Amino acid sequence: MKCGRGHELHLTHLPCARKHRCTVCHEVIPRSARRFMCRRCSYDVCFDCGMHDNCLIDRSKDSQKTLRSVFKEYAMGHQRSVAISTTYDIISPSDGHMRRHQHKRGLGVGEDCRYAVFSDATMNVDTFHLPTPSERPSSRETPSSSDPTIDLARAVVKRCMQLVDVVAAEVAAGFDCLDYEWLPKRPKSSVQKTKSGYLTKHPRRGMVLSQAQRRFFVLSQGLLQWHKDDSKNSEVLGALRIGSTTSVENDEELRIQTGDSHLILTSPEGDVLKEWAEALRKEAQDPPAEELFFAVHPCLSRSKDLNSSTCLDAEPSLLAWLLEGEDAPRGYSAATVGMYAEKIDTLIRAATELQKLQPIVSEVTAPVKVFGDIHGQLRDLLLLFHFYGRPDDDEEEGDDEPMSYVFNGDWVDRGRHQLEVMLLILSLKIVHPKQVWLNRGNHEDRQQNLRTTKIGSLGFDRACFEALGAEEGRRIFESFQSFFEWLPLAARIEQKVLVLHGGLGPGDWTLEDLSQVERPLVSKELHFTLEGVVYNILWSDPLTHKPENRRDPLKSFGVHDSPRDKHWQVMKNFGRDVTQRFCKAEGLELVIRSHQFTNTCKGYELMHDGYLLRVFSARNYMGTVPNDGGMLLIGYGEDSRGSVSLVVRPRSVERLTGANRGRQNTELPGSILSYEPYCPRKHLMQLIKPEQVRCFGWTHRDSDDFRSCSECGQDDIQVECYFACRGCGDYDICIDCAGRLSRGLQALPAFSPPSRSVDSPSGFSDDSDVKEASLEPDDLSQSQPKDEVEVQRDLPI
Structure with missing residues (x-):
């Protein structure tokens, strides 16, 4: 490494007696910290910048340039081919709601x-510099299914x-648990309809049967439902639970009674009612379907000798179900x-x-x-x-x-x-x-x-x-x-x-x-x-x-x-x-x-x-x-x-122990920023706190440390907290501009004297220029609805 005059820089940990700031990044160097220094001129570089210069920048062609200028040119000109998204997604399993936050x-x-x-x-x-189709699979390739x-x-x-x-059903129900406490319900197998077909509900005597009076009935798992038609998206008009207390009578009409519910059905066809009556009686005798859980432990056995302690009544475990499905036998044996x-x-x-x-x-x-x-x-x-x-x-x-x-x-x-x-x-x-x-x-x-x-x-x-x-x-x-x-x-x-x-x-x-x-x-x-x-x-x-x-x-x-x-x-x-x-x-x-x-x-x-x-x-x-x-x-x-x-x-x-609450920086003056801003080149900026240099018992600031906001032009932003971009090297913004940029709004407009115009009666080119230059931050914040601000903050990338 060399300084601006071509002198070799040396690593030292001697106390820093000058500005206590790095020539490259302007960060304060602790007095007893290691740094790179020039023994002939006043040139101090912090250890971080020196190591980055060694790792990333080849200065063989620019040995006559200063380290700061070479570092800045590299940071501005180097475009990485892999970037991190400005936002990340997070979902709470208790409500299934996706939120998007900026990195902090x-x-x-x-x-x-x-x-x-x-x-x-x-x-x-689908676009943008993808390899040729011969270099990547055109579709999801799966092997032949002939192999068992x-x-x-x-x-x-x-x-x-x-x-x-x-798991999706648990999320929809608002249920969440730790993995070792999870007792999943056995997924329901494909439901087979016991019987389905058209019947007429509550006909009047002497009434001629028509298509409009017929309803499509479905009997499945102890539930009798009737729909408007047999399409999948048909509206369910009613249902009746079939159980042990259900009575079924069949003569000229089919009468079904369960508790206070009474249903009378007819059909123009001959033996259809008899078939329905037999199906209903059989469904009433079968026990109602219950939701079954897998075994408390995912293991099949906790015994050392399976031959001496077999079990024939235990429900299949989760592991057994994954391997065998619905055909998994009850119990276990060797x-x-x-x-x-x-x-x-x-x-x-x-x-x-x-x-x-x-x-x-x-x-x-x-x-x-x-x-x-x-x-x-x-x-x-x-x-x-x-x-x-x-x-x-x-x-x-x-x-x-x-x-x-x-x-x-x-x-x-x-x-x-x-x-x-x-x-x-x-x-x-x-x-x-x-x-x-x-x-x-x-x-x-x-x-x-x-x-x-x-x-x-x-x-x-x-x-x-x-x-x-x-x-x-x-x-x-x-x-x-x-x-x-x-x-x-x-x-x-x-x-x-x-x-x-x-x-x-x-x-x-x-x-x-x-x-x-x-x-x-x-x-x-x-x-x-x-x-x-x-x-x-x-x-x-x-x-x-x-x-x-x-x-x-x-x-x-x-x-x-x-x-x-x-x-x-x-x-x-x-x-x-x-x-x-x-x-x-x-x-x-x-x-x-x-x-x-x-x-x-x-x-x-x-x-x-x-x-x-x-x-x-x-x-x-x-x-x-x-x-x-x-x-x-x-x-x-x-x-x-x-x-x-x-x-x-x-x-x-999101973890189970409550919603994530981002840490708020309570040290910021004025309004608290919920997000940190990004510079125009998409570097995450960093909060810089005011640093004062003490020399011979009195506090002062070096004139080289004075900074101005790159957006609104405000001077002396280093007196209080401000945001600096270490990647660009010369992009600093005040707290007010950072707050607006972090919310997706435009930064405060820089004040510039309006230009004179001969054609304008007032001498200015446009009255709107005067109004725009005199706007205060509070006025700008009220010019956009609060709801619109929140929408811009959560925009997907």
């Missing part, structure tokens, strides 16, 4: 996101989609459990063969949905399917391109419905092998499953034993481990977005190196494969920005030992300089990870200047953590300026 710092956006670019683009994958394994997988997917309908285990093993073998044919780094086409950790919480995954599109939909989001799905690991351990989640994921992979992509997580590992059980949680090994008994459960657990060893480690979306479970670790590896790794990857070899890179891909975490690290910024940069690593000395935590350097070397724009529920309790969190995004799909993790469950929708879009890019839109399902 501290709630989904980290403090270290100084130059992250957001986009107002709408996703439209594929038929079994399709049946499992179909029944899981019926569970989505069950034979039935062996049948279920064999079907699970069949799905595992088929999915394993598919993974052997696919590379260790999957290539995925947009549009795509990315799911984070699930941990056996089936209901949360079904909620995401219900609110944001099901895999069995032929067309989602109105697009013709097939939707891809990336499940980013950690499907097992701790949750109650681990085997059910695995059945769904395996079946989706078998049915849609080129649209469903699986990444291995740190819990898809034998040692981690056993450790989870050892510390007292429900590990995957214990879940298999409880569901299928000791013998069959051990066999299925080993079969799953062989499947885990062939799972890919990463997925690359449109060559620009990399999805992996953990992190980058030291970041000194390439995707080419990873593609050379041979599988199967057994549990005991993960620490040593590719010199620990594979282990870090599954386990490593990013370094988060903390305010106390300003004095020692090395804690937020570089590579550090991970507190998760007890004795291997392999696992590393990585800073944002590692993320940006890796993305630049591999031609990436974004890295997506999971592995942790977000500290902000959101279903997502943006970090490392927008180059790192994490997603977590299991809401209310383990029933104790109050976090939302999220997913990511990625597709092509065109923003208001006409630039085309991949757009990432977070979508969340």
